[in-house]
Amino acid sequence: MKSDVDLRDAENMARVKEIRQVFIEYGQKASFVTPELAAIPETTMKQFIAEEPKLEIYKMGLMDVYRMKMHTLSELEEAVMAKTGMITGTANSTFSVFSNAEMPRVKxxxxxxxxxxxxxxxxxxxxxxxxxxxxxxxxxxxxxYLNYEGTFGEMLNGQVKVNVFRAKARNYDSALEAAIKPNNIPVEAYKSLVKNINDNLGTFHRYLELKKRMLGVEQLMYSDIYAPTVKGVELKYNYEEAQELILKSLKPLGKDYIEVVDHAFNNRWIDVYPTAGKRSGAYSNGGAYDVHPYILMNYTGQYNEVSTLTHELGHTMHSYYSNKTQPFATADYATFVAEVASTFNEVLLNDMMQKKLKDDDMRLSLLMSMLDGFKGTLFRQTQFAEFELAIHEAAEKGTPLTGKVLTQMYGDITRKYYGHDKGVCTVEDNVAVEWAAIPHFYMNFYVYQYSTSFVASQALAAKVLDGDKEAKKRYIEFISSGGFRLSN
Ligand SMILES: [Zn+2]
Known part of the structure; x- marks a missing residue:
């Protein structure tokens, strides 16, 4: 993590590169383990687990070997697959260098x-x-971006081909299945998210109509989506005030939870302010199992950073409780649930601010930012998920994914979501190339989990805010359970 504090530091960067190489080599050298386990009959393995209590914590991992057996290859094939790690990241790294550094920008x-x-x-x-x-x-x-449509198309096509290759090599029906089955998520869950959001686009259009009314424009355009709807309202809090707000908003989760957050504030778990060379954005890293989670922030005092801080603390507390409660083998939680605790905290903060602020404009501004959250996390991420599915399915059918094809597909989906043909919001033609700017499309069916996590946290937080004691207890149990699963 030190390399993120100053990205210009070549020594730290070299260490990061070195450890990445160690991981790849470890993967290659340990690739014999799973095929050997799979060679043991399932009934024998169950007997081993029944006879040896120390195996209990590895039960889920061991049983996953059988669940994944039809996608596990021979020892030699696994070794070859592991070696592909050296080349399969090229599309993504090319995209990253080009779009972050070398792409010419207009003025x-x-x-x-x-x-x-x-x-x-x-x-x-x-x-x-x-x-x-x-x-x-x-x-x-x-x-x-349209000037480089072809180049971006080749990059994304390269990434999609990697995903399709891996799926085919491991006997999956589709790239989607290959991406989500390892976490035991059914393909239907993904598709039902896309279907349900499509069935409820009317709700999204109501939000857009509201935005149009507040902006006082005759026709809402895609370029209006990020415009401020409430004039002259800027909420600012210094870091001390932010801590106070957050601690207060987390009260519904009880004394224990708050004490740990307070401890995190006072014991340097958080790298708070932007400094020269520091990585932008924010994240929480709970990887140091027997130490404590860490947070990187770039705090400058905007209200949305208070929100980001409580979001990252949600991740941190999920890791903290899981690491504290679970043995190492079951401490790590699946990505599928990773954004629940973080967005849960955002709901609590928003609820408290709604009650605390008396000024109408301020409250309106907060309400709007909450709705913007629904737009950004639920509708936009599902829109991305739908596009991701569409391009992989097209590739699987043999459609060549050129930049033009990708722009056409992205444009169609975007116009549908924004009600372009219904006159709700006009999507300008060139916006259809937006896919070229989105790094998440290199993350192999990742973004749908923002939407499912968001829906889950909204429902859970509503119960806790209602004062449901059982709901609070179950929530703490949930963030303490890591990757532990009772049944299989
Ligand atoms: Zn997050």
Missing amino acids: ASIDGEEKELTPANFSMARSSANRELRQEVTKSYWDN
């Missing part, structure tokens, strides 16, 4: 100043109150 005049339209400047300009500026930067930003 735009922002607030009377000529600025390069980097992702950060674009994101700032598109959330400006000045509509002309929003439309102008949206046009030039995506027009620029």
Whole structure:
């Protein structure tokens, strides 16, 4: 993690590279384990577990060997598959270098100043109150991406091919199944998320209509989506105030929970402020099982960073409780549930702020940011998930995924979500190339879990906020259970 504190530090970077190489080599050298386990008959294994109590904590992992048996290859084939790790990351790393560093950027005049339209400047300009500026930067930003449509298409196509190759090599029916079956998530769960969101796009359109009314525009455009709807409201809190707000908002989770968060604040679990060379954004890392989780923040005092901080603390507390309660073998939780505890905390913070703030504009601004959360996490991530599924299915059917094809597919889905044909929100033509800017499409069916986690945390938090004692108890049990599962 030290390398994230200063990305310019070559020594730390070299250590990161070295440890990554160790992981790959470890994977190769240990690749014989699973095939050897699979060679033991399942009944024999169950007998071993029944006879030896120390095996109990490995039960799920051992039984997973049989659940995954039809996708496990021979020892030699596994060794070859492990070696593909050296080459399968190329599409993603090319994308990362090109879009973060080498892609030429156009200039735009922002607030009377000529600025390069980097992702950060674009994101700032598109959330400006000045509509002309929003439309102008949206046009030039995506027009620029269209210049590299073919290149981005080859990169994403390369990644999709990796996923399709892995699925075929391991006897899966589809790339989707290959991505989610290892975590025991049924393909139907993914598809039903997409279907249910599609069935409820009307609710999303109500949100867009509301946005249109608040902005006072005749026709809502995609370039208006990030515009501020409440004028002149800016909530700011210094770090001490943020801690106070968060501790207060977490009260429904009880004294024990709050004490640990307080301890985290006072014992340097968190790298708080932006410094030169520091990695942007925020994350929680709970990997140090017998130490404690760590958080990286870039806190500057905006309200949404208070929200980010409580989000990361949710991850941290999930790791903390699981690491404390579970033995190492079952401490790690599946990604599928990873965003529940984090978004749960955001709901609590929002609820408290709604009650605390008396100013109408401020409350309105918070309500809107909550709705924006539904847009960004539930609808947008499912839109991504639908696109991801569509492009993999197209590749599986042999459709060549060129940049043009990807833009066509992304545009169709985006227009459907935003009610373009119904006149709800006009999606500008060049916005259809937005897929080219989204790193998550290199994450192999990852983003749907934002939506499912969000839905789960909304439901769980509603019960806890209702004062349901049992719900609170079950929630703490849930974040203490890591990857432990009673039955199989
Ligand atoms: Zn998160």
